[in-house]
Amino acid sequence: MAKLSIRDLDVKSKEVLMRVDFNVPLQDGVITDDTRIQAAVPSIKHLIAGGAKLVLASHLGRPKSGPEAKFSLAPAAARLSEILGQEVKLAPESVGEEVAKLRAALQPGEVLLLENTRFHPEEEANDKDYAKALAGSADIFVNDAFGTAHRAHASTEGVTHFIAQSASGFLLDRELEYLVGKLENPEKPFLVIMGGAKVSDKIQVITALMEKADAFLIGGAMANTFRKAQGYATGNSRVEADKLDLALDILAKAKEKGVRFLLPADTRITQEFKEGAETKVTDPYEKGGATPDGWEGIDIGDVAIDEFVAEVAKAKTIIWNGPMGVFEIESFAKGTKAIAEAMAKNEGVTIVGGGDSVTAVNQFGLDDQMTFISTGGGASLELLEGKVLPGVAALSDA
Numbered sequence: 001m002a003k004l005s006i007r008d009l010d011v012k013s014k015e016v017l018m019r020v021d022f023n024v025p026l027q028d029g030v031i032t033d034d035t036r037i038q039a040a041v042p043s044i045k046h047l048i049a050g051g052a053k054l055v056l057a058s059h060l061g062r063p064k065s066g067p068e069a070k071f072s073l074a075p076a077a078a079r080l081s082e083i084l085g086q087e088v089k090l091a092p093e094s095v096g097e098e099v100a101k102l103r104a105a106l107q108p109g110e111v112l113l114l115e116n117t118r119f120h121p122e123e124e125a126n127d128k129d130y131a132k133a134l135a136g137s138a139d140i141f142v143n144d145a146f147g148t149a150h151r152a153h154a155s156t157e158g159v160t161h162f163i164a165q166s167a168s169g170f171l172l173d174r175e176l177e178y179l180v181g182k183l184e185n186p187e188k189p190f191l192v193i194m195g196g197a198k199v200s201d202k203i204q205v206i207t208a209l210m211e212k213a214d215a216f217l218i219g220g221a222m223a224n225t226f227r228k229a230q231g232y233a234t235g236n237s238r239v240e241a242d243k244l245d246l247a248l249d250i251l252a253k254a255k256e257k258g259v260r261f262l263l264p265a266d267t268r269i270t271q272e273f274k275e276g277a278e279t280k281v282t283d284p285y286e287k288g289g290a291t292p293d294g295w296e297g298i299d300i301g302d303v304a305i306d307e308f309v310a311e312v313a314k315a316k317t318i319i320w321n322g323p324m325g326v327f328e329i330e331s332f333a334k335g336t337k338a339i340a341e342a343m344a345k346n347e348g349v350t351i352v353g354g355g356d357s358v359t360a361v362n363q364f365g366l367d368d369q370m371t372f373i374s375t376g377g378g379a380s381l382e383l384l385e386g387k388v389l390p391g392v393a394a395l396s397d398a
């Protein structure tokens, strides 16, 4: 069923609450990649030009409980203000009396960014009272947060129950159009590359993706979980202990189905998690490779790089989510860079999704060489899996 779109709205003098995904990478309070902010600008400008009183909501990072300065959206407000060339006020909170006053005082064309919704645990719990408070006096809700559309949270799903009209934004439309439409019949071989840190979420989609993909490459922290499950020593590596059985199930299923499923043959490891740290590569696992105690896997190894690059060269359609290593630290970026370069050379369809994966590709200056850049990692994987994302399902029908 088609959903109401931002194109269909008359927003003149209306209060519009728009969910954006300003979950941008920060280092010492500085935004290292503003792709997600830039990606929301077409919808923001459209609403400003249409005379809306615009209230923006977003999460940033994963604060544990309550406000934490390092997860403030202040840098995002400042960056958006620069991009728009107009003031973007940051509310001190996402809900409450003071915020209600700020919202009521908005004039057509003005923009207010609410503080991080995840400063309230009620956001992720999709609590009704919090969602209602967030909806506040809004006449219209727009969801342009593709990167968070796979979460049924108060600001993505809950609010729609308290606002008359809920529509998709331009970014959400564009992502869905490409990732659902163009990927319906991918040219084969279809390769999925997965890595990154959000293992417990993303490992869950692999089984479903085996119905579509011909091959998988697994890097990042996800690879550690698979290697641990196989019984290899993983030292201090980041491992998802409660996903070991699932990892073994996935390996068995891949074998049964004849899906190529490549884990890194070796791993780059370190004792110190910092720039310039000494690193070394384990022996290939086949030859007894192991990560000793006190060391942790922070990138795929050199044999793995060669094998993965060869696999990328053979594929006709590739979707990549999750860096191969901790690319934010240059000494740990080799594997991620090699994959990005191999994708750039591939003449088939190359899709990179995810806040951090896209940051890496931008950092290497290879974004122009990709067919499609998606602002969502988990969201694009769940979409590919064939799921209707909760943030989309909740929108009004057209």
Ligand SMILES: Nc1ncnc2c1ncn2[C@@H]1O[C@H](COP(=O)(O)OP(=O)(O)O)[C@@H](O)[C@H]1O
Pocket (backbone or CB within 6 Å): 195, 196, 197, 198, 199, 219, 220, 221, 222, 238, 297, 298, 299, 321, 322, 323, 324, 325, 326, 327, 328, 353, 354, 355, 356, 357, 358, 376, 377, 378
């Ligand atoms: N071996 C590893 N150990 C720990 N963290 C890793 C490892 N490999 C990659 N990462 C981290 O994964 C993070 C990105 O993961 P994720 O959020 O799942 O990807 P994306 O944002 O592209 O969807 C990066 O910040 C990177 O440093």
Ligand SMILES: O=C(OP(=O)(O)O)[C@H](O)COP(=O)(O)O
Pocket (backbone or CB within 6 Å): 021, 023, 061, 062, 147, 148, 151, 198, 353, 354, 355, 356, 375, 376, 377, 378, 379
């Ligand atoms: O960064 C995000 O996803 P991604 O890391 O999969 O690209 C989104 O903002 C969702 O964040 P979440 O995974 O903490 O819900």
Ligand SMILES: [Mg+2]
Pocket (backbone or CB within 6 Å): 354, 355, 356, 357, 377
């Ligand atoms: Mg990420």
